[in-house]
Amino acid sequence: MAEDEDKILTVSGDDTAAEDEGTALLGLQDEDIGRILEALDEDDSVRLEALFSELGTYDKADLLEKVRADARKKLLDEHSRFFEPEVFTYLQEEVRRRILEDMDPAQIAGIISELDSDDALDLILPLEEDFKHEVIRKLSAKTRLVLQEGLSFPEESAGRLMQREFVAVPQFWTVGKTIDYLRAAADDLPDNFYDLIVIDPSYHIAGEIPLHRLVRARRSEKIEALTLDDTHPIPATMDQEEVAEIFRNEDLASAPVVDEDGRLIGIITYDDVIDVIDEEASEDMLKLGGIEEDDLYRSILPTSYSRFRWLFINLFTAFMAAGVISLFQVTIEKVVALAVLMPIVAGMGGNAGTQTLTVAVRALATKELSSTNAWRVIGKESAVGLVNGILFAILVGVAAGFWFHQLDLGAVIAVAMITNLVIAGFFGACVPIVLDRYDIDPAIASAVFLTTMTDCIGFLTFLGLASMFLV
Amino acid sequence: MAEDEDKILTVSGDDTAAEDEGTALLGLQDEDIGRILEALDEDDSVRLEALFSELGTYDKADLLEKVRADARKKLLDEHSRFFEPEVFTYLQEEVRRRILEDMDPAQIAGIISELDSDDALDLILPLEEDFKHEVIRKLSAKTRLVLQEGLSFPEESAGRLMQREFVAVPQFWTVGKTIDYLRAAADDLPDNFYDLIVIDPSYHIAGEIPLHRLVRARRSEKIEALTLDDTHPIPATMDQEEVAEIFRNEDLASAPVVDEDGRLIGIITYDDVIDVIDEEASEDMLKLGGIEEDDLYRSILPTSYSRFRWLFINLFTAFMAAGVISLFQVTIEKVVALAVLMPIVAGMGGNAGTQTLTVAVRALATKELSSTNAWRVIGKESAVGLVNGILFAILVGVAAGFWFHQLDLGAVIAVAMITNLVIAGFFGACVPIVLDRYDIDPAIASAVFLTTMTDCIGFLTFLGLASMFLV
Numbered sequence: 016m017a018e019d020e021d022k023i024l025t026v027s028g029d030d031t032a033a034e035d036e037g038t039a040l041l042g043l044q045d046e047d048i049g050r051i052l053e054a055l056d057e058d059d060s061v062r063l064e065a066l067f068s069e070l071g072t073y074d075k076a077d078l079l080e081k082v083r084a085d086a087r088k089k090l091l092d093e094h095s096r097f098f099e100p101e102v103f104t105y106l107q108e109e110v111r112r113r114i115l116e117d118m119d120p121a122q123i124a125g126i127i128s129e130l131d132s133d134d135a136l137d138l139i140l141p142l143e144e145d146f147k148h149e150v151i152r153k154l155s156a157k158t159r160l161v162l163q164e165g166l167s168f169p170e171e172s173a174g175r176l177m178q179r180e181f182v183a184v185p186q187f188w189t190v191g192k193t194i195d196y197l198r199a200a201a202d203d204l205p206d207n208f209y210d211l212i213v214i215d216p217s218y219h220i221a222g223e224i225p226l227h228r229l230v231r232a233r234r235s236e237k238i239e240a241l242t243l244d245d246t247h248p249i250p251a252t253m254d255q256e257e258v259a260e261i262f263r264n265e266d267l268a269s270a271p272v273v274d275e276d277g278r279l280i281g282i283i284t285y286d287d288v289i290d291v292i293d294e295e296a297s298e299d300m301l302k303l304g305g306i307e308e309d310d311l312y313r314s315i316l317p318t319s320y321s322r323f324r325w326l327f328i329n330l331f332t333a334f335m336a337a338g339v340i341s342l343f344q345v346t347i348e349k350v351v352a353l354a355v356l357m358p359i360v361a362g363m364g365g366n367a368g369t370q371t372l373t374v375a376v377r378a379l380a381t382k383e384l385s386s387t388n389a390w391r392v393i394g395k396e397s398a399v400g401l402v403n404g405i406l407f408a409i410l411v412g413v414a415a416g417f418w419f420h421q422l423d424l425g426a427v428i429a430v431a432m433i434t435n436l437v438i439a440g441f442f443g444a445c446v447p448i449v450l451d452r453y454d455i456d457p458a459i460a461s462a463v464f465l466t467t468m469t470d471c472i473g474f475l476t477f478l479g480l481a482s483m484f485l486v
Numbered sequence: 487m488a489e490d491e492d493k494i495l496t497v498s499g500d501d502t503a504a505e506d507e508g509t510a511l512l513g514l515q516d517e518d519i520g521r522i523l524e525a526l527d528e529d530d531s532v533r534l535e536a537l538f539s540e541l542g543t544y545d546k547a548d549l550l551e552k553v554r555a556d557a558r559k560k561l562l563d564e565h566s567r568f569f570e571p572e573v574f575t576y577l578q579e580e581v582r583r584r585i586l587e588d589m590d591p592a593q594i595a596g597i598i599s600e601l602d603s604d605d606a607l608d609l610i611l612p613l614e615e616d617f618k619h620e621v622i623r624k625l626s627a628k629t630r631l632v633l634q635e636g637l638s639f640p641e642e643s644a645g646r647l648m649q650r651e652f653v654a655v656p657q658f659w660t661v662g663k664t665i666d667y668l669r670a671a672a673d674d675l676p677d678n679f680y681d682l683i684v685i686d687p688s689y690h691i692a693g694e695i696p697l698h699r700l701v702r703a704r705r706s707e708k709i710e711a712l713t714l715d716d717t718h719p720i721p722a723t724m725d726q727e728e729v730a731e732i733f734r735n736e737d738l739a740s741a742p743v744v745d746e747d748g749r750l751i752g753i754i755t756y757d758d759v760i761d762v763i764d765e766e767a768s769e770d771m772l773k774l775g776g777i778e779e780d781d782l783y784r785s786i787l788p789t790s791y792s793r794f795r796w797l798f799i800n801l802f803t804a805f806m807a808a809g810v811i812s813l814f815q816v817t818i819e820k821v822v823a824l825a826v827l828m829p830i831v832a833g834m835g836g837n838a839g840t841q842t843l844t845v846a847v848r849a850l851a852t853k854e855l856s857s858t859n860a861w862r863v864i865g866k867e868s869a870v871g872l873v874n875g876i877l878f879a880i881l882v883g884v885a886a887g888f889w890f891h892q893l894d895l896g897a898v899i900a901v902a903m904i905t906n907l908v909i910a911g912f913f914g915a916c917v918p919i920v921l922d923r924y925d926i927d928p929a930i931a932s933a934v935f936l937t938t939m940t941d942c943i944g945f946l947t948f949l950g951l952a953s954m955f956l957v
Contacts, residue, residue, distance in 0.1 A: 042853070077853075081856070083862070197701045198703070230669075230701060231669055232669070262760075264545075266678075268739065285760070300771040304840050310845065311854060315870055325837070330830075344825075344826065348822045351818050355811045363797060366776060366796070370776045370793050374772065377771055386516045387519045387553070395786055399793065402787065407797065466833075
């Protein structure tokens, strides 16, 4: 123990340096939060100061998200000096909205004026309309204009993602002049940039020069000669998912955004795109699970309300399945074993269908599934359903036959199992493909259709066959 | 119609330029694939040439993935000139393995020698052991060494992601000397780089200088003074998921990778990290749906086999649920309405549980859920279960009461519904948290535990209460 502690204290030791880095790299740990909350409780400003000095911007946002509302309020009220403007841009939307709505508009305007235009937009977007306009009124005319322009673009569009700060140079300059210009303008340049945008006199994009290309070019070289002209000017109205696809496919660090007339109005950088990718992946996953919007930080009643809708739709399908069963009440009364076994048929169909559905929804999202291979995928999934259907028919048929000492019951459940697993494979692939073709989000709508199908058909074949052959 | 076609042909027109870009940006469309397959069928080399000239590297990979095996073979055999080495790095693993195993080792070695070290590693990893070693034998000694070192790092580690090509400069240089060096070494530098790594004489990392910082500094400035020393040297053994987290949290474009002694051995760039983020998000989503590995491109039997395991485990839980039902056969014989209604109770529990589970699994993956807020989340989810449990108890209770003209049946299903939805909320949050604590992947294992719980408890409360109060 003592040795371990020594190690952590010895920051200069050569051997332990890497390990220490390793720990520091892992971000905010629960133990760190515990220490901060303790110091906060004891109003120990000196210790808080020391603890906060260890935290990065992202960690501070993480802290505000995870602590209870009262601790969060105390941190922000009494120790606002620890939270630089960028912290608020990292907050999850729900938490951000709650924190900002506790502040006064002038304070928020102060924060916004220190942010890049894309982050500023993120910050005010989740606010209530009235409050948002109050904040906007407190901004300087210039910031206000930029924000209002940003708000004019559709939600989840390139225009909302872009920042207006970029470095553009005219075609006719040389490398030398460009570098001199960058040196002279050093303090006015954006904090981060990866490419120079090369523009013609009418502010149209002639191409791009990645910085690594600039730094290895000779001073006398012409910008025009250095320009890569296979740029990807992104229309401001393009959907963010498409933007992410372009960045991913082309390995871009940044891309210029243009207005309807093809004029340069901003740039999007890879870090915005990483956020989009995270967001879209989360969304699809949550939707498949019946969650329309991430509600981790939402309180009980709004969460219940947002989940109610999905459960309510599912209730309908459950009643449809119950309706199918009710057709066979007489049969069940005679052979009660059917009631025992019927959830197995429906459940296995549901599970196999979900497997197929998940693969199909993900492949549609990543564009790996399209009309070129749609029929091939549907065919394959049906065949997989048939193969596993036969295997499980044997397993379940034998088990059921022995359990209830009734071989024909085993045969009936075996046939029902094969039918339902083929159906599950076929519709598990078809349903999302068809929904996608009609521009309905397959992630949210597919599961209900599919469960209805596998439940109803599962009960129908099993109980139907039973009523024909067992009674 | 004619007007539309005109527009697409007028590439020089100012108005349509942006639109054309827009279409070109969208990547490979099904129509493009159709045209290529047509030209391939007709062996129309001129047209193929024209069509391929429109495609980017990524599009070509996409094409190879989507077409049938015979067309793919023909493309690669007769038109290999269209497929530059980078195309193969973009292929989905399964397709890549199949394509490479049709080539001869020398041909693959030729492709590998033209790739960056990280891409080369990706290329040979999915190959069979024997074939892999045959390929490695055909490589130049230098490439072989680099690849073998890469293979020595654990799977999904930073060492596997990194490229060995980077730009490092000593602390004591000036900006002027650095830029002169970059100009002189222009052709030997990596294709892409975003940061200079600053090293001390022992090859330890002193810090980093992003290129945008270099280009705005004066020639006389010392590299040492310009260096940002809050770098994030990443140990080569770090898991790729952690690497992605660091990049995301710190908005890094690139980060140096170090060996156990803290010496610089490579760098990881944001584009590798985007791939990791995509991969991890896909993985979690697929696992939640019961898919252990992406099998879109796998053939029927291997796919059936990989899905069988999951379905087999689920079969056990289905039989457990059936076992619970079988305890109440006498009750069901007397009140057959129970058989009709029991899937509703279990199904609603399953759906509500899946909602909670999905939120919890995603929050664990993004580290938004940890021991600091675990109990709060469990408490909230149970409360949400209670709220929706009460609402659905009323709905289902009334519906069932009227359907079977039996009010006490409605009361029984209402109580069972509340119980099961609270259980679903509680365990939907608990199960993934507990699994995660014991280092079991919550994405793959949670659903089985949860369904067992909601099915068994759903049937038990509903049928148990019925046997007490209805018979």
